[in-house]
Amino acid sequence: LAYDFARTVESLRAGDPRALSRAISIVENRAPGWSDLLKALFPHAGHARILGLTGAPGAGKSTLVDQLARHYRKQQNTIGIIAVDPSSPYTGGAILGDRIRMQNHHADAGIYIRSMATRGSLGGLARTTADVATVIDASGRDLVMIETVGVGQDEIDIVRLADITVVILVPGMGDDVQTIKAGIMEIADIFVINKCDRDGADHVEREIRAMQSLATRADGWTPSIVKTVASEGRGIAELATAIAAYEAYLKTANLAEKRTIHNWQQRLIEMIRDAMLDRARAQLTGQQLETYAAEIAAHRRDPYSLVEEIVTTAVLPPASKNNL
Amino acid sequence: LAYDFARTVESLRAGDPRALSRAISIVENRAPGWSDLLKALFPHAGHARILGLTGAPGAGKSTLVDQLARHYRKQQNTIGIIAVDPSSPYTGGAILGDRIRMQNHHADAGIYIRSMATRGSLGGLARTTADVATVIDASGRDLVMIETVGVGQDEIDIVRLADITVVILVPGMGDDVQTIKAGIMEIADIFVINKCDRDGADHVEREIRAMQSLATRADGWTPSIVKTVASEGRGIAELATAIAAYEAYLKTANLAEKRTIHNWQQRLIEMIRDAMLDRARAQLTGQQLETYAAEIAAHRRDPYSLVEEIVTTAVLPPASKNNL
Numbered sequence: 001l002a003y004d005f006a007r008t009v010e011s012l013r014a015g016d017p018r019a020l021s022r023a024i025s026i027v028e029n030r031a032p033g034w035s036d037l038l039k040a041l042f043p044h045a046g047h048a049r050i051l052g053l054t055g056a057p058g059a060g061k062s063t064l065v066d067q068l069a070r071h072y073r074k075q076q077n078t079i080g081i082i083a084v085d086p087s088s089p090y091t092g093g094a095i096l097g098d099r100i101r102m103q104n105h106h107a108d109a110g111i112y113i114r115s116m117a118t119r120g121s122l123g124g125l126a127r128t129t130a131d132v133a134t135v136i137d138a139s140g141r142d143l144v145m146i147e148t149v150g151v152g153q154d155e156i157d158i159v160r161l162a163d164i165t166v167v168i169l170v171p172g173m174g175d176d177v178q179t180i181k182a183g184i185m186e187i188a189d190i191f192v193i194n195k196c197d198r199d200g201a202d203h204v205e206r207e208i209r210a211m212q213s214l215a216t217r218a219d220g221w222t223p224s225i226v227k228t229v230a231s232e233g234r235g236i237a238e239l240a241t242a243i244a245a246y247e248a249y250l251k252t253a254n255l256a257e258k259r260t261i262h263n264w265q266q267r268l269i270e271m272i273r274d275a276m277l278d279r280a281r282a283q284l285t286g287q288q289l290e291t292y293a294a295e296i297a298a299h300r301r302d303p304y305s306l307v308e309e310i311v312t313t314a315v316l317p318p319a320s321k322n323n324l
Numbered sequence: 325l326a327y328d329f330a331r332t333v334e335s336l337r338a339g340d341p342r343a344l345s346r347a348i349s350i351v352e353n354r355a356p357g358w359s360d361l362l363k364a365l366f367p368h369a370g371h372a373r374i375l376g377l378t379g380a381p382g383a384g385k386s387t388l389v390d391q392l393a394r395h396y397r398k399q400q401n402t403i404g405i406i407a408v409d410p411s412s413p414y415t416g417g418a419i420l421g422d423r424i425r426m427q428n429h430h431a432d433a434g435i436y437i438r439s440m441a442t443r444g445s446l447g448g449l450a451r452t453t454a455d456v457a458t459v460i461d462a463s464g465r466d467l468v469m470i471e472t473v474g475v476g477q478d479e480i481d482i483v484r485l486a487d488i489t490v491v492i493l494v495p496g497m498g499d500d501v502q503t504i505k506a507g508i509m510e511i512a513d514i515f516v517i518n519k520c521d522r523d524g525a526d527h528v529e530r531e532i533r534a535m536q537s538l539a540t541r542a543d544g545w546t547p548s549i550v551k552t553v554a555s556e557g558r559g560i561a562e563l564a565t566a567i568a569a570y571e572a573y574l575k576t577a578n579l580a581e582k583r584t585i586h587n588w589q590q591r592l593i594e595m596i597r598d599a600m601l602d603r604a605r606a607q608l609t610g611q612q613l614e615t616y617a618a619e620i621a622a623h624r625r626d627p628y629s630l631v632e633e634i635v636t637t638a639v640l641p642p643a644s645k646n647n648l
Binding site: 306 | 362371403584591593601603612617621623626634
């Protein structure tokens with residue numbers, strides 16, 4: 001096993017996209033040894049910029065991300081794209097979009113696209129996405145773009161972990177949509193108004209400005225607003241310039257490191273939580289869990305006292321490496 | 325403290341809405357003693373039906389819920405409504421909607437409305453909502469309606485815990501919106517097509533039927549479809565009839581208990597996770613966490629080995645009751 005890993009790591013570092021895909025699958029599926037693989041890859045990561053892009057359904061995210069990828073490719077950057085797709089937590093399975101999209105960049109090994117499906121209910125998607133970004137980062141790509149539909153807490157958690165967050169808006173969305181985006185709005189380092197040839201682009205811009213006039217960010221940055229028509233490639237160079245400007249700002253103010261450290265604090269807590277959960281689960285057999293649940297459902301036992309009891313009396317066995 | 329709780333529990337059980345509000349605030353804010361309060365209330369809960377209602381922004385959820393509440397009030401049922409609002413995880417704070425809505429039922433103590441805001445990022449909202457539902461249940465209300473915007477995993481988690489789940493659709497939404505709802509669609513016990521006087525209502529119905537023709541539910545139930553115009557009160561009685569029909573089905577097939585037990589299995593795991601996380605957090609001072617995060621950010625330390633180490637060597641102190 002150790003030897004296989006070494007070879008996967010080596011091929012992946014040498015730029016083999018099949019080794020990259022294999023490593024991502026191991027990490028995404030929590031296949032045996034995923035934790036050891038991440039340990040081996042982690043020291044090689046940390047060089048890629050992580051760019052998070054999010055927006056409502058229909059905002060044209062994929063097109064914008066593809067255009068931006070083309071732009072960076074012209075500058076000889078290598079790119080990984082993680083497309084986080086909303087899909088059923090019950091049926092699982094990724095959407096085929098990445099295959100279709102890959103065809104657009106078919107001959108170009110410098111662009112790697114990977115879809116991730118929503119899975120489970122224990123908040124695992126954000127963490128898995130971050131781990132997959134680490135794998136791509138370790139493969140030596142210059143830029144990792146994470147693209148999500150900006151509608152829920154999961155998506156906020158995902159883009160929160162990026163170095164730079166781009167929020168994509170589009171004219172003509174109802175007020176309700178703007179309400180949903182409340183949490184998303186506050187994490188934007190850069191706003192894109194895509195499909196800006198549509199009616200209402202100025203209205204969206206005014207709304208952003210109005211929001212910005214209400215509060216100043218702790219880091220002093222006022223998110224820039226870039227108008228694009230991604231389907232025609234309009235505004236893409238301007239977006240890249242805005243991204244570069246924010247990066248420069250992060251450097252002068254030494255904010256990039258602070259942001260990364262802050263993000264890692266959050267990720268560490270989440271990782272500890274997940275690891276503790278695995279160990280807690282190991283305390284209970286499925287039969288015990290069902291018995292307890294039946295007693296609680298009948299209100300013969302209260303769950304609050306029970307959990308206290310389980311956690312307090314837990315004699316934790318040494319964690320298995322592959323379970324972590 | 326114990327005496328205060330006894331009095332709060334007593335007033336709440338006697339139907340005092342202020343005691344109910346106080347108890348909810350303690351539970352929602354995880355104020356000191358929240359766990360003891362829930363332990364005291366839990367044996368009194370379990371009698372209310374829990375109805376979950378979810379749908380995209382603009383589907384008319386609040387109006388539908390209000391109309392349904394009116395309908396059940398006419399049958400002398402007492403009602404609690406929990407409106408889970410999408411709002412910023414950064415600023416927190418509930419939307420004022422409940423105050424406005426309360427005015428519609430102003431003179432009626434039989435309807436209690438409470439808004440909950442999105443809080444934190446560790447998946448706490450679903451659990452807190454479930455705990456608040458337990459408090460309202462223990463207060464003797466016949467029916468607790470939980471209303472969420474059906475856009476993310478959080479919302480799926482929330483309505484998943486209901487006895488009966490109603491998914492509200494509306495004609496004229498784009499395909500993207502239907503994609504998002506994939507996870508939501510599968511948890512529907514009853515579909516409502518609201519604003520059914522709009523163009524496209526038949527199209528939505530056909531889409532649901534097409535989806536239903538693809539797969540059979542494990543419990544054998546085919547979710548019914550009810551068309552409403554909530555703003556005019558049309559279809560509300562039919563919805564109540566559909567809800568009653570599903571309840572009857574649950575009873576004959578003995579499915580209600582199975583569903584409750586299944587839900588409690590999931591909730592127990594989540595509660596154990598949260599409690600373990602609290603204890604894990606107690607292992608690390610803020611300073612330690614920051615130091616670790618800085619070392620990881622600089623890639624001098626890998627987080628996967630670190631977490632393994634923390635969890636394996638954790639000597640857990642007895643959990644404090646109020647921390648649980």
